[in-house]
Amino acid sequence: GQQLNQSPQSMFIQEGEDVSMNCTSSSIFNTWLWYKQEPGEGPVLLIALYKAGELTSNGRLTAQFGITRKDSFLNISASIPSDVGIYFCAGRGSSNTGKLIFGQGTTLQVKP
Amino acid sequence: NAGVTQTPKFQVLKTGQSMTLQCAQDMNHEYMSWYRQDPGMGLRLIHYSVGAGITDQGEVPNGYNVSRSTTEDFPLRLLSAAPSQTSVYFCASSSGAGVSYEQYFGPGTRLTVT
Numbered sequence: 053g054q055q056l057n058q059s060p061q062s063m064f065i066q067e068g069e070d071v072s073m074n075c076t077s078s079s080i081f082n083t084w085l086w087y088k089q090e091p092g093e094g095p096v097l098l099i100a101l102y103k104a105g106e107l108t109s110n111g112r113l114t115a116q117f118g119i120t121r122k123d124s125f126l127n128i129s130a131s132i133p134s135d136v137g138i139y140f141c142a143g144r145g146s147s148n149t150g151k152l153i154f155g156q157g158t159t160l161q162v163k164p
Numbered sequence: 165n166a167g168v169t170q171t172p173k174f175q176v177l178k179t180g181q182s183m184t185l186q187c188a189q190d191m192n193h194e195y196m197s198w199y200r201q202d203p204g205m206g207l208r209l210i211h212y213s214v215g216a217g218i219t220d221q222g223e224v225p226n227g228y229n230v231s232r233s234t235t236e237d238f239p240l241r242l243l244s245a246a247p248s249q250t251s252v253y254f255c256a257s258s259s260g261a262g263v264s265y266e267q268y269f270g271p272g273t274r275l276t277v278t
Contacts, residue, residue, distance in 0.1 A: 058206075083265050094168075094254050094269035095207070140206065142267075150195035150214065150258050150265050151222075156206040 058141050058155030066163050071128040073158040075141035083144035084124035085152065086115050090137045098139075099126070131162050166190050168270035170255050176276045177245040185240040185273050187255030195258045196238040197267070200224065200251040207254065213238055245277045 058075045065071060075084070083102055087095035099110050101117035101124060108115055114127045124141055141155040171186045189196065197212035199222075209222030213232040227249060229241040238257075242249060252274050256267040 061204075085266060087269075092272075094256075094271050097266055097268065100266050144265050150267070151197075151209070151212060152265070152267060154199075154207040156204065 056141060056143055056153050056155040058158055060158060061156065062159040062161070064161045064163065065131055067131060067133060069131055071131055071135070071160060072125065073139060073141075074123060074125045075143070075155045076123045077143060077153075078122070079145060080121040081124075081143035081145055082121070083152075084115070084117050085142040085144075086113075086124070086126045087140040087142065088137045089140065089157075095140055128160075131160075133162050133164050136160060136162050168255055168257055168268055170253075170270035170273050172273060173271065174274050176278065177242070178278055179245060179247060181245050183242055183245070185242075185253055185255075185275075187238045187240065187270060188236050189238075189255075189257040189268075190236065191257060191259075191268070192235060193257035193259050193268075194235065195267075196232065197222070197256050198228070198230065198238070198240045199254045199256065200249075201254060201272075202251050210240065210253075242275075245275075247277045249275065250277045251275060 086098045089095040099115040104121045105119050106117040112129045116125045138157045138159050140157045142152040168189045194215045198210040199207040208224050211230040213219045219230050252272050254272050255270045258267040
């Protein structure tokens with residue numbers, strides 16, 4: 053079945069630093085989504101990508117749909133303490149059912 | 165617009181007990197799904213539904229039942245709880261068609277089985 057590898061597993065950075073994380077797949081995806089989960093809450097959608105090569109920003113967050121359709125990247129610029137949380141990528145393959153595959157998550161900690 | 169709601173927020177069960185986790189959405193979404201989240205394992209799909217009357221198994225369906233009698237509701241039933249089902253359970257919904265496969269999550273139910 054389709055699988056997603058998300059890296060890194062965790063990051064501990066200083067406030068103000070930029071952050072990069074990525075997801076890769078062994079098969080092609082038609083949609084990439086990036087979510088953030090804060091402690092005790094459900095995941096919240098940050099960015100949705102629908103076309104290969106697409107680059108989309110949401111404030112300090114920028115995500116890209118890889119040109120091969122097998123990867124996606126999320127960058128956070130000038131991190132702040134409230135960026136703390138778990139970031140998940142999710143991909144949709146050829147299925148039209150809406151079914152998503154999730155990465156294992158990247159845990160981000162920001163030191164003030 | 166409440167979005168996706170889940171009840172209860174916390175639950176403790178004894179091994180062998182059964183219970184139903186409730187999920188409702190008011191966005192008229194066709195697609196609904198249940199995930200469990202365990203440390204270091206991300207979100208794993210239990211069951212999903214592409215519309216009222218239609219359900220299918222996900223990655224980890226054993227020990228769980230679902231039904232979808234209305235568009236709004238998608239309850240998850242634990243038939244005979246086991247300690248391995250201790251987890252955080254999330255319900256999600258999306259329009260599931262066209263350009264929007266974006267799933268919206270509820271706040272979760274934290275279940276402990278002793």
